[in-house]
Amino acid sequence: MQPSYILSLENVDAYYGPIQVLYDINIRIQKGELVCLLGGNASGKSTTLKTILGTCKPKKGTIRLKGERIDGFPTKRIISKGVAVVPENRRIFPRLTVLENLEMGAYLRKDTAQVKRDIDRILELFSLLGDRIHQFGMTLSGGEQQMLAMARALLSNPEILLMDEPSMGLSPRLVDQQFELIQQVHKQGTTIFMVEQNANMALSIADRGYVLQTGVIVLSDTAENLLNSEMMQEAYLGERGM
Ligand SMILES: Nc1ncnc2c1ncn2[C@@H]1O[C@H](COP(=O)(O)OP(=O)(O)OP(=O)(O)O)[C@@H](O)[C@H]1O
Ligand SMILES: [Mg+2]
Structure with a gap:
């Protein structure tokens, strides 16, 4: 029997207008896994997430969420089926408080009592964030906004959490803090697909990884094997001097 995947992309091609950006992408994520997608600038990482979310429509291939085809669905429908995202630029609500931002994350849920318990748990x-619960979103630091965006996404109780470069724009200390949080959320059972340029950092907490180069997946392995892979060092880590 085939293992059951929370999310799978099979032979996906994606374009912006006439320009092809993703070529024959195959990614499979099982329940409870933390999987990262690594790659340099313009390699197609964000486009992969946009394609999963339906904001960029795949021209070829299949995307499934828990076995059900979701490619071609409108973004709203994909989100309502349990895909949450922390986008590249975080996009928290600046004029809402931390608590209101968190409540917005749960706006599709009807179980209000459980939402309250989930907010307390998160x-x-x-x-x-608890210390700043009544502060406006816009008054939070970059690291705090990143935390809020992730906490808010978790309040939708997602089947899978997509994260676009959680380390972007954060100081090394905040990156450590952010990755510690991602690891804890993963340990509590959330399935996570994370896009990152910071390969060493991402692989230090991930179960598996894929490496994207100009729209093509060139490597895919366990995080441990990727960290020790010569090809990885040459293809990616070496290039960044990490
Ligand atoms: N809306 C768009 N219209 C046309 N081309 C686009 C659009 N968005 C992205 N691209 C192009 O698609 C390619 C992949 O972009 P993408 O944003 O997926 O890369 P990325 O790996 O996320 O890069 P970064 O690390 O800089 O965020 C790039 O060449 C980019 O210029
Ligand atoms: Mg990007």
């Missing part, structure tokens, strides 16, 4: 993990 604030235990994201304790820094």
